[in-house]
Amino acid sequence: MKExxxxxxxxxxxxxxxxxxxxxxxxxxxxxKVRDYxxxxxxxxxxxxxxxxxxxxxxxxxxxxxxxSRDRTKEELMGILKKVAEAFNNSRPTFPFAEVTGxxxxxxxxxxxxxxxxxxxxxxxxxxxxGIRQQRHDRASRAAGLLKDGDSVLTHxxxxxxxxxxxxxxxxDAKKVKFFATETRPYFQGARLTAWELKRDGFDVTLxxxxxxxxxxxxxxxxxxxxxxxxxxxNGDFANKIGTxxxxxxxxxxxxxxxVLVQPSDKLKSGADIPIEIRDDDEILAYDGKRLAPKxxxxxxxxxxxxxxxxxxxxxxxxxx
Amino acid sequence: MKExxxxxxxxxxxxxxxxxxxxxxxxxxxxxKVRDYxxxxxxxxxxxxxxxxxxxxxxxxxxxxxxxSRDRTKEELMGILKKVAEAFNNSRPTFPFAEVTGxxxxxxxxxxxxxxxxxxxxxxxxxxxxGIRQQRHDRASRAAGLLKDGDSVLTHxxxxxxxxxxxxxxxxDAKKVKFFATETRPYFQGARLTAWELKRDGFDVTLxxxxxxxxxxxxxxxxxxxxxxxxxxxNGDFANKIGTxxxxxxxxxxxxxxxVLVQPSDKLKSGADIPIEIRDDDEILAYDGKRLAPKxxxxxxxxxxxxxxxxxxxxxxxxxx
Numbered sequence: 120m121k122e123x124x125x126x127x128x129x130x131x132x133x134x135x136x137x138x139x140x141x142x143x144x145x146x147x148x149x150x151x152k153v154r155d156y157x158x159x160x161x162x163x164x165x166x167x168x169x170x171x172x173x174x175x176x177x178x179x180x181x182x183x184x185x186x187x188s189r190d191r192t193k194e195e196l197m198g199i200l201k202k203v204a205e206a207f208n209n210s211r212p213t214f215p216f217a218e219v220t221g222x223x224x225x226x227x228x229x230x231x232x233x234x235x236x237x238x239x240x241x242x243x244x245x246x247x248x249x250g251i252r253q254q255r256h257d258r259a260s261r262a263a264g265l266l267k268d269g270d271s272v273l274t275h276x277x278x279x280x281x282x283x284x285x286x287x288x289x290x291x292d293a294k295k296v297k298f299f300a301t302e303t304r305p306y307f308q309g310a311r312l313t314a315w316e317l318k319r320d321g322f323d324v325t326l327x328x329x330x331x332x333x334x335x336x337x338x339x340x341x342x343x344x345x346x347x348x349x350x351x352x353x354n355g356d357f358a359n360k361i362g363t364x365x366x367x368x369x370x371x372x373x374x375x376x377x378x379v380l381v382q383p384s385d386k387l388k389s390g391a392d393i394p395i396e397i398r399d400d401d402e403i404l405a406y407d408g409k410r411l412a413p414k415x416x417x418x419x420x421x422x423x424x425x426x427x428x429x430x431x432x433x434x435x436x437x438x439x440x
Numbered sequence: 441m442k443e444x445x446x447x448x449x450x451x452x453x454x455x456x457x458x459x460x461x462x463x464x465x466x467x468x469x470x471x472x473k474v475r476d477y478x479x480x481x482x483x484x485x486x487x488x489x490x491x492x493x494x495x496x497x498x499x500x501x502x503x504x505x506x507x508x509s510r511d512r513t514k515e516e517l518m519g520i521l522k523k524v525a526e527a528f529n530n531s532r533p534t535f536p537f538a539e540v541t542g543x544x545x546x547x548x549x550x551x552x553x554x555x556x557x558x559x560x561x562x563x564x565x566x567x568x569x570x571g572i573r574q575q576r577h578d579r580a581s582r583a584a585g586l587l588k589d590g591d592s593v594l595t596h597x598x599x600x601x602x603x604x605x606x607x608x609x610x611x612x613d614a615k616k617v618k619f620f621a622t623e624t625r626p627y628f629q630g631a632r633l634t635a636w637e638l639k640r641d642g643f644d645v646t647l648x649x650x651x652x653x654x655x656x657x658x659x660x661x662x663x664x665x666x667x668x669x670x671x672x673x674x675n676g677d678f679a680n681k682i683g684t685x686x687x688x689x690x691x692x693x694x695x696x697x698x699x700v701l702v703q704p705s706d707k708l709k710s711g712a713d714i715p716i717e718i719r720d721d722d723e724i725l726a727y728d729g730k731r732l733a734p735k736x737x738x739x740x741x742x743x744x745x746x747x748x749x750x751x752x753x754x755x756x757x758x759x760x761x
Contacts, residue, residue: 302625304651318733318736325738330681331740333685333686334685334742364654365651372693407728411628412631416639419648
C-alpha cells in the first residue's frame, strides 16, 4: 500500500541519518543530515521531528552510534548505548523515550553474548522496525475498516502519515471518505502536515480552525474522529497534542464516535501518570518571528493533554491481531 | 473609570474619522484616516476594525457625511444617508448593520422636520453615543459585580476594551482577578488585543492556545467565562467569534458559569436567524504572507458561531437598569 512521505520520515544511509524537517513543510521537503546522537536529540527538542519520527530517530540513532563504534570493545559499545539512552530520556517529557530506549537496550542485552555482536544487534533492530512498519499498515487497515463510504473523518494534529494510509485502504475498498483537519495551533501540524499530506495524496481534505470543531460537529459534517496518541496508559487513557481532550469531550456531546490509534504501554497505570510537557511561552507569544502578544505577557502552553478512557469509543492498537 | 484605548477605538475630529487599526496591534498603535463612508466600509470589510469599533464606524460615518453635506438640501442629505445605510448593510453579514443603520435613519427622520436639521441630527447622534458609553460602563460594572476576589476569568476574542474596564471596577472594589485569554485563531484577537490591553492596563493575564481551553478548565483554573456578542436574538441565543460555542459547551461540562455581554436585539427570534459569515479560505491557509497549508487546499472558516440560550448562565445586557 502506498505510503505518504510522512509515514516513515527518518532513514539511515551509510553513516548519515536523514530526518525529514517537518517544520519546513509545506514550503519544501528537506531532510536534516544527522551524524551523531546529539544532533538527533537537537532535532527532537526543536520539534523538527515529532511523534513517530521521534521513535524512528531514537532507533536509528542507536544503529548509527553502533556502526560508528565497530572498533570499540563490546563493553565500550554498551556504555555508549546507555549514554545515548540516557540523553534521549532527558530530552522531552511526554513522549515515552525511556520505554523506547529501554526496549532497544533490551534487544542489545539479549544478543550481547553472541560473537555476532554488534552486527546481530543492528539486524535485530532492522527486523523490529520492519515489524512495526507492517503493524502500522495493519492498524491503518483496521481503522479504515471502521469507515463507511461517504464518511467524514475529523483529525487533529498529525498521525505521521497514517491518515493518508487509512485513506489508501478506503480507496482500495472503493469507499469515498472525506477528511477535516484542525489547524492545530501553535505548530499548525494539521495545516502544514496533515492537510498537506492528504491533499498531496489526492484526498478530499478541508482545513478548519481549532475553534470551529463544535460548529462543524453541530452541522452534522463529522461522522467520526480519529486521532493519534503520543503516550498511552494501561487503563486506556492516552496523551496527545493539546486540544485532543476538548475534541473528545465535544465528540461525546454530539454522539460522534471517537477513535484513537494507540501504541502498547504497560508502564503507566493511568493518564494521571503521564507527564505533560509545558512548552516555552514564546512559542505562542510569537509566530515565525512576528510578535502576536506583548513581550512579558504570561502564557500557558501545555504541549499535550490527556483523554480519559471513557471518552474513547475504540482504541485501535498497533499490536492487535 | 479609566478606559482602555480599545474601549472607544474610533473618533471624529473635524472632517476626519480616526479608526484604530486593530490589525497593527501589538506592533504599533496606528489610526486609519477616513474621509468618507466608502473608506469606512473598507476598514470594516478588511477587519481593521471590528465588533464595537464597527458600530462606532457606522455612527461616525453618518455624522461625517452629514457634516460634508451642509450645502445640500435636506432631501439630498436624506438620500445620502440612505445610500450610506445601504452600503454598510451590504458590507459584512453577521454584525447587525441593518439594525444600526435603521436606528440612525430613525433618529434622522425624527428630527428631519425641524429647521435645526441637520445640526440637531448630529447632536442627537452625539447624545446617543454618550449614552452608550455610559451604558457600557454600567454593564462592565455589573459584570465586575459577578466576580469574587481571587477569581480567574476566561475570555475569548476581544470585547472592545470592556474586559479591562471590568478589571478596573474589580480594582476599585479591591478584588484581585486574573484573566485567561484564548489566542482566537485565525486573527489572534485574544493575543493581539485582549492580552495586550489587559497587560498594558496592569492586569494579570495569561494567554492560552484555543486548544487548551478544556485543559485549563479541568485543572480548576477558571472560575467563569465572560465573552462578548456580535449579535443577539430575542430568545437569548447569540453569535460571537468562532470558538465561543465550544467554550460554552465545555463550560457547561465543567460546571463553570458562562456570562455574555449582550446588546439588545428584538429583530431576530432565535440564533438560527443569525446569518453566519463564511470568510475567505486564504485567511486560514496562510498567515501574514506565510503559507500554512498547500495552495488549493479546501478550508472552512465560519467567522462566528451561535451559542444557544440554555448554555448561558447570565446575559449581562447593555440596557438593564
